[in-house]
Amino acid sequence: MTALEPLKPTDSGALPRYREIYDALRQxxxxxxxxxxxxxxxxxxxxxxxxxxRMTISKALGALAEQRLITRRRRAGTTVSAPRxxxxxxxxxxxxxxLVAAGSTYDYECLDRQVRPANADDASALGVTAGTPVLSLxxxxxxxxxxxxxxxxLINLRAVPEARRERFSRTSPGRWLLQRIPWTDAEHQxxxxxxxxxxxxxxxxxxHKACLSIERNTWLDEQRITHxxxxxxxxxxxxxxxxxxxxx
Amino acid sequence: MTALEPLKPTDSGALPRYREIYDALRQxxxxxxxxxxxxxxxxxxxxxxxxxxRMTISKALGALAEQRLITRRRRAGTTVSAPRxxxxxxxxxxxxxxLVAAGSTYDYECLDRQVRPANADDASALGVTAGTPVLSLxxxxxxxxxxxxxxxxLINLRAVPEARRERFSRTSPGRWLLQRIPWTDAEHQxxxxxxxxxxxxxxxxxxHKACLSIERNTWLDEQRITHxxxxxxxxxxxxxxxxxxxxx
DNA sequence: AAGTGGTCTAGACCACAAA
DNA sequence: TTGTGGTCTAGACCACTTG
Numbered sequence: 001m002t003a004l005e006p007l008k009p010t011d012s013g014a015l016p017r018y019r020e021i022y023d024a025l026r027q028x029x030x031x032x033x034x035x036x037x038x039x040x041x042x043x044x045x046x047x048x049x050x051x052x053x054r055m056t057i058s059k060a061l062g063a064l065a066e067q068r069l070i071t072r073r074r075r076a077g078t079t080v081s082a083p084r085x086x087x088x089x090x091x092x093x094x095x096x097x098x099l100v101a102a103g104s105t106y107d108y109e110c111l112d113r114q115v116r117p118a119n120a121d122d123a124s125a126l127g128v129t130a131g132t133p134v135l136s137l138x139x140x141x142x143x144x145x146x147x148x149x150x151x152x153x154l155i156n157l158r159a160v161p162e163a164r165r166e167r168f169s170r171t172s173p174g175r176w177l178l179q180r181i182p183w184t185d186a187e188h189q190x191x192x193x194x195x196x197x198x199x200x201x202x203x204x205x206x207x208h209k210a211c212l213s214i215e216r217n218t219w220l221d222e223q224r225i226t227h228x229x230x231x232x233x234x235x236x237x238x239x240x241x242x243x244x245x246x247x248x
Numbered sequence: 249m250t251a252l253e254p255l256k257p258t259d260s261g262a263l264p265r266y267r268e269i270y271d272a273l274r275q276x277x278x279x280x281x282x283x284x285x286x287x288x289x290x291x292x293x294x295x296x297x298x299x300x301x302r303m304t305i306s307k308a309l310g311a312l313a314e315q316r317l318i319t320r321r322r323r324a325g326t327t328v329s330a331p332r333x334x335x336x337x338x339x340x341x342x343x344x345x346x347l348v349a350a351g352s353t354y355d356y357e358c359l360d361r362q363v364r365p366a367n368a369d370d371a372s373a374l375g376v377t378a379g380t381p382v383l384s385l386x387x388x389x390x391x392x393x394x395x396x397x398x399x400x401x402l403i404n405l406r407a408v409p410e411a412r413r414e415r416f417s418r419t420s421p422g423r424w425l426l427q428r429i430p431w432t433d434a435e436h437q438x439x440x441x442x443x444x445x446x447x448x449x450x451x452x453x454x455x456h457k458a459c460l461s462i463e464r465n466t467w468l469d470e471q472r473i474t475h476x477x478x479x480x481x482x483x484x485x486x487x488x489x490x491x492x493x494x495x496x
Numbered sequence: 497a498a499g500t501g502g503t504c505t506a507g508a509c510c511a512c513a514a515a
Numbered sequence: 516t517t518g519t520g521g522t523c524t525a526g527a528c529c530a531c532t533t534g
Binding site: 058072078 | 498499500501502503504
Binding site: 029030031032178179182183184185186187188190193194208211220221232237238240242 | 280331338427430431432440456457459468
């Protein structure tokens with residue numbers, strides 16, 4: 001199969017035309033028949049080849065471009081991209097939803113709650129100017145009664161003033177925020193660390209045991225909403241990320 | 249701003265029409281003016297409101313749907329989605345590229361190389377049937393001469409027969425594969441662990457020090473290509489993931 | 497200057513699901 | 516049954532970029 005199928009008999013089956021075209025072109029690429037750098041026919045030519053309107057071709061190419069399988073440039077045409085660097089969609093689920101889905105019980109306990117003007121550490125973690133009112137929360141997530149994750153959180157009260165009225169004694173602030181506050185940007189940092197004395201005590205694990213630390217910053221447009229650091233014992237959490245070139 | 253702008257004077261500026269419409273609708277959603285569950289006007293009505301063709305509206309809505317900000321269903325119409333669960337694009341860069349970008353020198357050393365029929369462990373890790381020929385590689389990545397990551401890898405020789413001829417004595421198999429083999433699916437598992445004796449020795453760190461473990465499986469369509477496990481000392485690696493609702 | 501992709505139109509028909 | 520989104524057409528003009 002070195003030439004494009006000139007015409008496909010209209011599958012009375014199912015797939016829309018642009019999707020068939022997408023699949024046909026994608027096959028050329030992932031099979032290696034069209035290696036990186038290969039120049040594709042122009043949209044006009046593909047439209048003639050496949051016997052459809054140019055917009056239909058454009059939709060198929062748009063999908064391939066979104067998958068980074070091809071690069072499209074005016075005048076220069078469309079070429080097969082170099083294999084993309086490892087990149088994956090990481091889903092970091094809501095802790096409660098995750099545990100409930102796994103059939104565990106869940107509860108949250110507040111260990112400390114303070115409203116204060118941001119000190120230097122707060123300001124740097126949350127990315128606000130010192131003195132901005134913040135809500136500092138320290139809490140523990142439990143699964144089936146056993147410690148599951150330790151949470152340190154800062155909430156920008158300038159962005160989320162209504163959080164000042166919440167006690168968060170049994171309500172996980174993460175869930176509360178997620179349900180109320182739209183967010184536009186999130187950033188995660190993931191690393192490993194050895195449990196220090198405080199963390200070991202809270203999570204009821206030996207000192208120095210490896211833990212997974214997930215830090216998350218969220219924004220609503222330019223405004224910082226919250227900073228959170230979650231610490232999981234190594235054997236209680238595992239991030240799973242999947243990526244498919246092919247569209248759903 | 250509770251009503252939609254009925255018409256925008258054609259910005260002689262820059263943005264395409266569908267993008268302006270996308271932005272306008274997105275603003276309604278992230279600002280909270282249209283909460284989750286809110287029903288959007290129909291495409292025909294939006295086309296009238298914005299004074300454009302329905303396909304232009306459809307393109308804007310398609311982009312919003314891809315961001316999961318809205319849900320579109322035939323007959324039922326288009327509604328604002330619930331805030332999405334935490335989900336982020338995780339970029340796991342090629343180790344060498346990452347180090348070079350950071351201004352470090354990089355080298356790879358092969359510690360062990362075997363071609364063998366898959367044993368039970370290989371078969372389970374790589375997801376092939378026992379007896380399938382596999383290439384097993386154990387190696388060390390170094391940055392500025394110091395151990396940076398420990399790698400254990402299995403390559404399915406049925407999928408990548410040409411790997412059998414490679415020595416991989418100084419060439420990182422990850423990079424070699426990435427440059428040659430197209431892949432369609434990848435799965436990552438990330439967790440923390442305490443260094444055991446073997447890892448501590450290889451990475452020249454104390455035993456029990458926390459490490460980040462990244463396991464990756466890759467597929468070409470249904471066929472398994474490789475399984476790799478990378479172990480980084482906690483202070484030498486940090487995954488960073490960003491997510492934006494807004495399109496680039 | 498000319499060819500390419502990027503966008504847009506004003507229609508059309510269809511499939512689906514809710515009423 | 517009917518309104519909705521999903522797809523498609525056969526054109527069109529424009530912006531960009533390369534030759």
